[in-house]
Amino acid sequence: MAAPPHWVGVLLTPRVPGCTCGCMGTAHLTIDLAALAANWRALDALSAPSVETAAVVKADGYGLGARQVARTLLDAGARRFFVAVAEEGAAIRETVGPEREICVFSGHMPGDAEMIAAQGLVPILNSIEQLTRHFESLPGHPFGVQLDSGMNRLGLEPVEWSAVREVILGQNPALVMSHLACADDPSDPMNHRQLATFREMTEGVAVPLSLSATGGILMGPEFHFDVTRPGIGLYGGLPFSDAAPVVGLSIPVIQVREIAAGEIVGYGGSWLADTPTRVATLSAGYADGLIRAMGNEAVLFHGDVPCPLVGRVSMDLLTVDVSHLPEVPEALDILGPQQSVDDLADAAETIGYEILTSLGPRYRRSYI
Numbered sequence: 001m002a003a004p005p006h007w008v009g010v011l012l013t014p015r016v017p018g019c020t021c022g023c024m025g026t027a028h029l030t031i032d033l034a035a036l037a038a039n040w041r042a043l044d045a046l047s048a049p050s051v052e053t054a055a056v057v058k059a060d061g062y063g064l065g066a067r068q069v070a071r072t073l074l075d076a077g078a079r080r081f082f083v084a085v086a087e088e089g090a091a092i093r094e095t096v097g098p099e100r101e102i103c104v105f106s107g108h109m110p111g112d113a114e115m116i117a118a119q120g121l122v123p124i125l126n127s128i129e130q131l132t133r134h135f136e137s138l139p140g141h142p143f144g145v146q147l148d149s150g151m152n153r154l155g156l157e158p159v160e161w162s163a164v165r166e167v168i169l170g171q172n173p174a175l176v177m178s179h180l181a182c183a184d185d186p187s188d189p190m191n192h193r194q195l196a197t198f199r200e201m202t203e204g205v206a207v208p209l210s211l212s213a214t215g216g217i218l219m220g221p222e223f224h225f226d227v228t229r230p231g232i233g234l235y236g237g238l239p240f241s242d243a244a245p246v247v248g249l250s251i252p253v254i255q256v257r258e259i260a261a262g263e264i265v266g267y268g269g270s271w272l273a274d275t276p277t278r279v280a281t282l283s284a285g286y287a288d289g290l291i292r293a294m295g296n297e298a299v300l301f302h303g304d305v306p307c308p309l310v311g312r313v314s315m316d317l318l319t320v321d322v323s324h325l326p327e328v329p330e331a332l333d334i335l336g337p338q339q340s341v342d343d344l345a346d347a348a349e350t351i352g353y354e355i356l357t358s359l360g361p362r363y364r365r366s367y368i
């Protein structure tokens with residue numbers, strides 16, 4: 001509907017932007033580093049003092065900034081960090097200092113030798129091919145080994161391991177690890193099957209052993225071994241249901257309009273007003289990781305009041321029904337104490353991991 005020419009008055013009365021955070025049009029991502037540290041300590045407290053709790057900071061610290069995250073977890077007490085690829089290890093080396101161990105899950109890839117050596121990274125070797133590459137290009141350089149206890153993703157199979165085990169152990173690996181496929185569901189029988197396989201494969205092995213990420217830590221001491229590798233729980237995600245929320249995301253309102261019954265909103269007209277509706281258009285979209293599957297499903301919040309997303313998610317915009325709010329706020333929250341990354345993930349039929357690691361580069365970020 002056409003707006004009356006208020007603009008004349010607006011031109012005569014310049015408005016001061018009301019947002020107290022000082023931003024204008026940029027969505028604002030808040031990362032609570034104290035909550036991150038508290039989550040590390042809480043997960044650390046779930047295992048015996050003899051068990052080392054490491055920290056997984058791959059994918060740019062699950063999207064929250066690997067350096068800031070690593071610095072915080074270092075101060076909290078983490079001594080060993082895990083990343084996915086060598087470049088991610090190089091990115092945090094200066095932050096964590098020369099002494100801390102940085103392990104690389106993808107192992108020793110072709111062309112990585114120089115970076116592994118220069119940055120003092122510990123590749124977790126996954127195959128005979130990687131073992132060969134490592135011993136040939138960097139003899140004597142520290143390494144770990146991943147065993148496949150049943151996930152069939154990375155690591156040496158039991159037959160391969162038994163063939164090379166004595167030779168490898170003679171080279172004194174820094175860590176022997178495996179990974180659980182189904183630890184988000186403690187009742188899944190796969191967990192104990194993998195535990196038994198890992199025990200069998202590591203019988204008599206006198207180097208530090210590691211099996212569990214966040215889910216395995218929650219399943220109890222038999223899964224802990226010497227080193228645990230939490231990731232998602234640190235960042236406030238399930239399966240660590242007691243996690244403190246780490247991320248807040250507030251998205252500014254650009255424009256508000258009144259929609260008449262029978263009018264559509266957004267691409268494809270996927271939402272149709274059945275009564276007069278006030279719709280706010282917000283400045284973030286799927287290019288910022290608010291994935292398209294949230295369209296017509298997710299809710300945003302003004303304080304504790306939910307406001308449904310209506311219509312499709314655009315690349316840079318969201319449209320939200322704010323009819324029930326007494327006045328339209330400057331911004332609405334999509335992540336925060338009212339809505340966790342997992343709540344939002346449910347609306348988009350995905351998991352908290354994907355919501356976090358999709359958060360785009362356009363946000364103004366504040367670390368508190």
Ligand SMILES: *Cc1c(COP(=O)(O)O)cnc(C)c1O
Pocket residue numbers: 056058105179212213214215229230231232233
């Ligand atoms: C990502 C990853 C982790 C951390 O898992 P979370 O479920 O995020 O705690 C640990 N180990 C390996 C091998 C991983 O790939």
